[in-house]
Amino acid sequence: MISASQIQVIFRDQQAAVLDQLDLQVERGEFVTVLGPSGCGKSTLLRLIAGLQPLTSGRLEVGESEQPPQLGFVFQDPTLLPWRTVLDNIRLPLELQQLPLEQQLQAARQSLQLIGLSDDDATKYPRMLSGGMRMRVSLARSLVTEPDLLLLDEPFAALDDILRQQLNEELLAVWQQRQQTIVFVTHNVSEAVFLSQRVCLMQSNPGLVVDEVEIPFPYPRESALRGEPEFGAMVQQVSDRLRELVT
Amino acid sequence: MSAGRQRWKSNLLPPLLLLVVTLLAWQLLVWLLDVKPYVLPAPGSVARAAIREYRDLLAAVWLTGKAAGLGLLISICLGTVTALLFSQSQLIRRSFYPYAIALQTVPIVAIAPLIVIWFEEGFHSVVLVTVIISLFPVITAVTTGLTSIDQGQFDLFTLNRASRWQLLFKLRVPSAVPYLVTGARTAAGLAVVGAIVGEFFVSHSLTHRGLGYFIQFSVPNLKVDLLICCVLCATLLGVLMFAAVSLAGRYLLDRWTAEMEQH
Numbered sequence: 001m002i003s004a005s006q007i008q009v010i011f012r013d014q015q016a017a018v019l020d021q022l023d024l025q026v027e028r029g030e031f032v033t034v035l036g037p038s039g040c041g042k043s044t045l046l047r048l049i050a051g052l053q054p055l056t057s058g059r060l061e062v063g064e065s066e067q068p069p070q071l072g073f074v075f076q077d078p079t080l081l082p083w084r085t086v087l088d089n090i091r092l093p094l095e096l097q098q099l100p101l102e103q104q105l106q107a108a109r110q111s112l113q114l115i116g117l118s119d120d121d122a123t124k125y126p127r128m129l130s131g132g133m134r135m136r137v138s139l140a141r142s143l144v145t146e147p148d149l150l151l152l153d154e155p156f157a158a159l160d161d162i163l164r165q166q167l168n169e170e171l172l173a174v175w176q177q178r179q180q181t182i183v184f185v186t187h188n189v190s191e192a193v194f195l196s197q198r199v200c201l202m203q204s205n206p207g208l209v210v211d212e213v214e215i216p217f218p219y220p221r222e223s224a225l226r227g228e229p230e231f232g233a234m235v236q237q238v239s240d241r242l243r244e245l246v247t
Numbered sequence: 248m249s250a251g252r253q254r255w256k257s258n259l260l261p262p263l264l265l266l267v268v269t270l271l272a273w274q275l276l277v278w279l280l281d282v283k284p285y286v287l288p289a290p291g292s293v294a295r296a297a298i299r300e301y302r303d304l305l306a307a308v309w310l311t312g313k314a315a316g317l318g319l320l321i322s323i324c325l326g327t328v329t330a331l332l333f334s335q336s337q338l339i340r341r342s343f344y345p346y347a348i349a350l351q352t353v354p355i356v357a358i359a360p361l362i363v364i365w366f367e368e369g370f371h372s373v374v375l376v377t378v379i380i381s382l383f384p385v386i387t388a389v390t391t392g393l394t395s396i397d398q399g400q401f402d403l404f405t406l407n408r409a410s411r412w413q414l415l416f417k418l419r420v421p422s423a424v425p426y427l428v429t430g431a432r433t434a435a436g437l438a439v440v441g442a443i444v445g446e447f448f449v450s451h452s453l454t455h456r457g458l459g460y461f462i463q464f465s466v467p468n469l470k471v472d473l474l475i476c477c478v479l480c481a482t483l484l485g486v487l488m489f490a491a492v493s494l495a496g497r498y499l500l501d502r503w504t505a506e507m508e509q510h
Contacts, residue, residue: 052402073406079399083421096407096417145407 001069001149001181002026002049007058009044017056018044020206026183028064031175033184033192034200034209035238037246041207042185043076046153049183062149072147072180074155078134080126080141087112087122090141097145107144114174115140132163139167143174152184156191168194169223176220189239194226199238203245210245213238285469296472297479303456308480311457314370315442315488318377322434325378326385327427333386334393334419335411344390351383355441359448368449373457376445381434388430392423428496435488443481458484 007022018041026032036042047053049062050073063069080089091108099107112122115136126134135155142150152171156164168191175182186192192199193215201211215234217225225231270290276282277289284292297304329347333340359376366372396418404414446459458481465474 047402050402050406052405071406073403075399075402077399079397079403081400081418081421083424092403092417093407096404096409096413 001028001030001062001064002183003059003061004049005059007045007048007060008056009041009048009053010056017206019048020208022058022208024200024209026181028181029179030198031182031184031196032198032200033186033196034202035186035189035192035242036202036207037204037242038187040202040204042187042202043153044207045202046073046151046183046185049149050151069148070145072142072145072150074138074142074150074152076154076157078126078131078138080134080137082126085123085125086117086129086137089126089137090144092141093145107146108140111140111144114143114177116170132159132167135159135167136170139171139174143178146178146180148180150180150182152182154186157186157188164188164191165194165223165226169221171195172219172221189242190226190235193231193235193238194221201238201242201245211241213241285471288472288475293472293475296470297476300473300476303461304476304480307456307458307461307477308484310370310455311439311442311446311459311481312484312488314373314445314457315377315438315484318374318441319381319431319435319438319488319492321374321378322381322385322438323427323431326382326430326434327389329382329386330389330393330423331415331420333390335415340390340394347383347386350379351387355380355444356447359444362445363448368455370455372449373442373445373455373459376448377438377441380441380444381438384433384437385427385430388426388433389423392426393419396422425500428492428500431492432489432496435492436485439481439485439488 002024003026004022004024007019007024008017009019010017022045024045034042034045044053048055048060050071051062051068081092084092087105087108090111091104094104094107109119109122112119117133117136117140121129121133121137126137129137139155142152156167159167171182171184172195182196184192184195197215199213199215200209201213202208203210217231217234274289274291277287288296329343333344355376358379362375362379363372366375400418400422401414404418409417442457443459443462446455446457447463449455449459458477462474462477465471465477
């Protein structure tokens with residue numbers, strides 16, 4: 001689904017490269033997390049894949065056919081439009097792609113259900129929602145186009161631990177159901193281990209993927225997995241590797 | 248009920264008490280020090296002047312209010328359209344924006360006589376002066392609102408291949424509404440100033456007897472009581488305009504600031 005080789009990104013107003021000689025392969029239907037310290041260019045990598053950030057040099061292929069894949073993107077902030085209701089926020093991507101209104105609403109309601117929001121929530125405005133609910137709406141919005149590729153940029157970083165765990169489980173349930181390719185950026189080791197099949201470790205200055213760790217736990221992964229000793233050992237192993245990279 | 252009474256007690260009572268005390272002290276000082284009425288009339292004589300001249304004063308407030316209101320309305324429309332143009336073309340914005348800011352600093356009293364010379368005396372000239380003073384806060388506020396949109400929301404629109412028009416009407420314009428309300432509020436206060444200053448210069452014809460006319464008429468005739476009435480009326484008018492815009496703004500911004508308890 002994604003094939004990146006020798007990627008280099010230099011921002012216009014900076015000398016040093018944000019990403020340099022970065023390689024990344026993601027297969028169709030895979031759930032990959034990108035883990036790294038703050039400021040290592042994780043977000044830039046994701047924006048690059050989404051086409052929001054131009055490439056300085058290197059080769060990047062996203063999608064398998066001639067047609068670019070349908071993309072879903074979840075930002076760090078919910079980025080909901082405050083003047084629109086929850087349902088109108090969710091259907092926005094389809095509205096921008098100028099689908100018929102009936103189709104927009106139907107897909108938005110489906111997405112709403114998929115993410116476990118009630119019809120009651122649909123008519124509310126973002127201000128009336130808690131942080132966790134807003135993030136759910138943001139997630140529902142990214143799923144409304146039924147994307148082949150879902151990109152998430154530290155979506156749950158601002159939430160408390162329990163809420164983050166819940167949303168992790170919900171995201172896995174969505175993935176099991178829809179089987180889309182997911183690239184999930186985070187700086188939380190336990191989150192990365194819990195979610196993905198493969199963790200890509202990034203270093204900073206310049207940002208590049210230096211190591212990959214396969215996570216062997218079978219799906220569906222339940223909350224209880226976090227209590228298993230193997231899970232703890234895996235988190236420890238990835239943490240140690242990450243610490244080596246930072247120092 | 249008791250909460251309302253509590254609020255009344257803590258919010259309204261102290262300033263009202265202060266007002267009464269001030270008025271009494273003023274009356275007393277004028278009596279005790281024997282201040283001449285052409286310097287400072289007692290509040291009693293101001294009140295008498297207000298009652299004596301209330302028809303003319305009300306008519307003046309209405310006329311000035313009409314000019315200020317119309318001018319404000321034109322400013323809001325014209326300012327928004329200008330800002331829309333600015334938001335769509337870097338070239339237009341770069342060329343005109345510095346002048347828009349510079350014109351804001353030109354004192355209105357210096358421009359008003361020019362306007363009256365060019366456009367002749369009358370209601371329309373007063374409105375024009377009002378527009379000139381109240382237009383620029385709207386332009387700058389709305390331009391800021393249209394151009395400083397949230398990066399994440401912008402990315403969201405880009406990702407979904409939004410057209411230029413979708414970006415303008417589904418993101419930029421709604422984002423700018425709170426800015427428009429702020430700009431309009433500033434403009435509302437300025438509009439009253441503009442109308443009165445405009446009236447200073449058209450008052451010779453005696454066809455336009457607004458508050459500006461009465462202020463000009465009171466000074467040479469040493470009618471300080473009437474002058475104070477005019478000041479109070481102008482203040483009241485300013486507060487009214489400001490409140491009207493704020494209220495309209497709150498209605499407009501209802502969605503932006505919707506609280507938890509609303510359904």
